Amino acid sequence: MSKKNFFTKAFAGTLATLMAVTPAVSVPVFAAPGTGQDSTDGTNNTQVANDLENSDIIDYSKTGSLSIYKYDITSAEAAGDYTEGERFANGEKDTVVEETMADYAIQGVQFTYLRVGNIETYSNTEGGSSQVNVVYEIPVKLAEILKLDAEDAYKMNEDGVAEKCTNKGVLHYDSTQLSDALAKILADDELAATSALEEYLYSYGTQDSTTDGSVTTSEDTGVEAVNMPKTDAKGYTHVEGLELGLYLLVETEVPEQVTSTTNPWFVSLPFTNMTPEDENATGEEGGNYWLYDMTCYPKNQTGNPTLDKSVRNAYSNTNAVDDKNGTINRGDAYVSSKDSESLVVFNDDSNNPNNEKDTDEAAYVANRGGYTSDGTTAGKDGAGYSYDFEYRDTNTASAGDVLDYILVSRLPKITSKGTFLSEYTFTDILSAGLAYNKDVKIAFYDNPTDANANNTANAVTQWNLNSGDYTQGYADVTVTDESGSSAWKDGSTELTVKLTELGLQTLNGKGGNGNNIAGQGGGKVSNESYSDLYMVVYYTVTVNSDASLVLGDEGNENDVVLEWSRTSDGYYNTLEDRNYIYAYSLDLTKQFSDNEGDMSQVEFKLYNTTDAYYVMAKQSAEDPAVWYVTGKTTSKEEATTFIPTEEGRIVVYGLEADKYAMTEIATDNGYTLLEDSINIVITPTDRDVIASVAGTTGLTGDQVDAIIAAYHGGIFNENGQLVNASKDDIFGTDATRPDIEDANGRTIGKTDMHVGEIVAATATVDEVSADMKEHTYTEGEGTEQKTSANATVVLNVVNNKNFLLPKTGGYGTILFTLAGCAAAVGGVLLVTKKSKKKEA
Secondary structure (H helix, E strand, O other): OOOOOOOOOOOOOOOOHHHHOOOOOOOOOOOOOOOOOOOOOOOHHHHHHHHOOOOOOOOOOOOHHHHHEEEEHHHHHOOOOOOOOOOOOOOOHHHHHHHHHHHHEOOOOOEEEEEEOEEEEEEEEEEEEEEEEEEEEHHHHHHHHHHOOOOHHOOOOOOOOOOOOOOOEEEEEEEHHHHHHHHHHHHHHHHHHHHHHHHHHHHHOOOOOOOOOOEEEEEOOOOOOEEEEOOOOOOOOEEEEOOOEEEEEEEEEOOOOOOOOOOOEEEEEEEOOOOOOOOOOOOOOOOEEEEEEEOOEEEEEEEEOOEEEEEEEEEOOOOOOOOOOOOOOOOOOOOOOOOOOOOOOOOOOOOOOOOOOOHHHHHHHHHHHOOOOOOOOOOOOOOOOOOOOOOEEEEEEEOOOEEEEEEEOOOOOOOHHOOOOEEEEEEEOOOOOOEEOOOOOHHHHHHHHHHHHHHHHHHEEEEEOOOOOEEEEOOEEEEEEOOOOOOOOOOOEEEEEEEEEEHHHHHHHOEEEEEEOOOOOOOEOOEEEEEOOOEEEEEEEEEEEEEEEEEOOOEEEEEEEEEEOOOOOOOOEEEEEEEEEEEEEEEEEEEEEEOOOOHHHEEEEEEOOOOOEEEEEEEEOOOOEEEEEEEEEEEOOOOOOOOOOOOEEEEEEEOOEEEEEEEEOOOOEEEEEOOOEEEEEEEEOOEEEEEEEEOOOOOHHHHHHHHHHHHHHOOEOOOOHHHHHHHHOOHHHHHHHHHHHHHOOEEEEEEEEEEEOOOOOOOEEOOOEEEEEEEEEEEHHHHHHHOEEEEEEEEEEEEOOOOOOOOOOOOOHHHHHHHHHHHHHEEEEEEEEEEEOOOO
């Protein structure tokens, strides 16, 4: 029989079986502690000796043990290897379960046990008849949590009771009462009951004590709460040498993938053997002997968060307190700064037949891929428009532009306090060419559409953080300018958004059965939590107007890492994603045909015909040939006038990929101007980037496809593809697939971040394909020279001398004048380098 498809019935589960509370009996089976029988006592008579040998009565010379195997039931069910209720748990070792569930073991789970009282005999003779029951001693506080009435407790000090109990602060109940009470509080509010029992153990100091086997003692009762060793790679933990009695077991700490803990349960050591309820279960006929070693097979539900980083051009004031995406900062002129009054200027040009005039703010934004609060659809099919305001993995931008970043993460399910998040931290690495504007905000959404558009008008709630380096209530935001602890990028900026204790408490909620703050959860998540909401961290950067901006196909990388953990110290996981920002340059060399002209008299203006603006730039102090782009303007008078160096060079550094017209507006006396503008088109670099996706337990062997297809409805990447069928959106080739690993008790099969092959930038000059030269640069403080291909469009402009004209009144004046004018039209030579694939 295949180990993976053997189940027919009952796995683990019910209170009366897995909890192994010994049922009440009608005849005495043992005496109370202190007077109980002991196999080491040589004075026992024959009957007692035989009863002890046959395990008919409890042997108080023995101790008990507890073994627990912890499994991921979500993955096992997704693989088709398990269905709820397929095995019966009788407290004995089940090798079939262990073999079948081996791949789904969970490492890092901690159980805490508390011996809550003795096992005693209630033997009361009253009115000529006797009543004999097995009863369990529990503290009054525990009885209150179980909502047990003290009047219903067995009265162990009545006159007719044979063995009286004189312990203080305790009550006595039989197994049926305890089982029914626990079942009822769990049914009424499972999470609240679980959290209350967790708190009951926490009151003994175990919440902050995660050392395997640590012991803490209540000063009031002397009772010890003990942390078992955390489960190992086989999901196994064990404790032995336990004093006989009744124990409360609570799952107190879990690793990062566990979304719901096992309900607390009682264990009686020893316990009476139970008859299996199906043909596959182990064990002999029940009710025949006492067992001292219990084995339990509890299960966990699992799940993981997601991560997706995107970027677009900003169109609103990032310091605005009101709805960010409902605010469009439009004006008559561009002002490219984070507190700008004008990031949007209507395109009133009509020279491009594919563009219509902009007459409406919402349409302007939507036509360029944006999303507006009034419901205007993002990314209208306006032919000829750019996609500046569409969130993408890659984007092109000019120096001086303000960019809007979002980090979208769906929070994992949060239930009882044992599953509470203990860390949720975003570490964002911005390359040296980008300057963080110290304006982090956080919004939460109940649906992916609004989250992925960061449509803050529909946010469930927002945390309006408003400065850079600070600790502010919900989050610590820190900025390190030279990478700090990260060695990814020399000269980069490391931005960390780490939720504070208050922030985590707010996310985790109250722990009782309920819904998240958006009313979702079906009453099965932590009440008033942020469970399963979409968290969006958003902020802006300004593209630097200096040499730190990398040009060409290498682009400016921006990496983000999400790290999260729950209650089990040392058990965490990470997800990664990346964006690229691409910018380019024009390298124009001006020449006079006779090499005699004065370069200082030459002037150019650069116009972006895609978005209808003139380029503004500042001249480099180090290299006068270089002009760093700083902004945009609709005014020709305010536009930068580019003047070449004595050598005739103009380098316009930091241009977004768009259509441009370079116009020579002045030249030296005696030389001809260009007949028309030079029309340049730059098509941006592109590549597909897919964020990493968390794996699960059990993603090994032939189970992988089944688990990926069924785990919470499917494990998908950010493009909506099942991770085992990931494709590069640009090339259609296979993208990163899950790692195939051996099961080891941890989450495996993570799908690493996919960074696709580069689609190189291209350019045309006057509709003729033009070569682009590479860019040489160093990163930050580094000294290693690097190169980036397809960074610069090269132009060579040659001005010829005007034709000499006859003196006024001389013969042939009219004839020479006409001939001279005709020749002048052809007297300007524009040279562009034709496209030619560079050798690798």
